[in-house]
Amino acid sequence: MLDDAGVEAVFERFATADPDPDWSPKGPRDPFKTLVGVVLSARTQGVNTEKAARQLFALADTPGALAALPLPEIAARIVPAGLYNQKAKGLKAMAEALVRDHGGRVPGTREGLMDLPGVGRKSADIVLRFALRHPVCAVDTHVFRVSRRLGLAASPTPDKVADELARRTPERFGMGAHLWLFRHGRDVCRGRRPRCVACLLEDLCEKNGVRDAV
DNA sequence: ATCCCGAGGG
DNA sequence: CCCTCTGGAT
Numbered sequence: 001m002l003d004d005a006g007v008e009a010v011f012e013r014f015a016t017a018d019p020d021p022d023w024s025p026k027g028p029r030d031p032f033k034t035l036v037g038v039v040l041s042a043r044t045q046g047v048n049t050e051k052a053a054r055q056l057f058a059l060a061d062t063p064g065a066l067a068a069l070p071l072p073e074i075a076a077r078i079v080p081a082g083l084y085n086q087k088a089k090g091l092k093a094m095a096e097a098l099v100r101d102h103g104g105r106v107p108g109t110r111e112g113l114m115d116l117p118g119v120g121r122k123s124a125d126i127v128l129r130f131a132l133r134h135p136v137c138a139v140d141t142h143v144f145r146v147s148r149r150l151g152l153a154a155s156p157t158p159d160k161v162a163d164e165l166a167r168r169t170p171e172r173f174g175m176g177a178h179l180w181l182f183r184h185g186r187d188v189c190r191g192r193r194p195r196c197v198a199c200l201l202e203d204l205c206e207k208n209g210v211r212d213a214v
Numbered sequence: 215a216t217c218c219c220g221a222g223g224g
Numbered sequence: 225c226c227c228t229c230t231g232g233a234t
Contacts, residue, residue, distance in 0.1 A: 011225065036217075037219080038219065038220080039220085039221090040219090041219040042217085042219080042220040042221070042229095043217085043218055043219095043220070043229080043230085043231080044218060044220095044232080044233095045217090045218050045219085045232080045233065045234095046218085046219060047233090048218090048231090048232065048233075049218095049219070071220080076228090079231080079232090080231090080232075081231080082218090082230080082231030082232050082233090083231055083232095084231060085231095086229060086230080086231095087231095090221085117221090117222095118220090118221065118222090119221080120221050121221095122219085122220065123219095123220075123221085126219075139224080140219055140220090141218090141219065141220080142219070182219095185219095186220080191217075191218075192216085192217055192234090215234105216233105216234090217232105217233090217234085218231105218232095218233090218234105220228080220229105221227105221229095222227105222228090223227085223228085224225105224227080224228100
């Protein structure tokens, strides 16, 4: 676990490499599409998720339209995402809940989002962060993994890591810190084959040389 | 064989 | 904390 100076050094390094992190997600800004995207993404690689999402949105891109879609139609469109039967049921149930309980609109609070079937803390925060642009430190699997590998946060659950990051990240880095971690986990500090040779933090990393740990 | 933007249940 | 779900790419 890095001390405060170590944490500072990590974010300073990010800030030097990317002074103005204006990165915006490639995915949709529409809350509904973001929501469907995260549900599709479970246990699936990003490329396949995007393909599945495109095919589904061509047929239904609103909660009402999705709720009205027959189950087999949904399943057929999202095959590339894998687990399509299970996910089709989940998506339909989610769409129905949106229509039934939320007037066919995606709720704008964490509580409202988590109230939906198939939506947990991670998915809710991702919608808040990337679609609704709230200053929420969404700790998805990328941010979680990077935080632990680097020693920024040692907590065992994403929830606690979020708290720890919020407490330890110097104020001046703001949400940029979150974007750096997110991107770094996706592109460099990957789960399976981390690209340690391409890592700008290699000398600061506690897991340097361990690679597949955590 | 094993991993992948995760939720829900025990 | 553990486990299951169980498709598709590597």
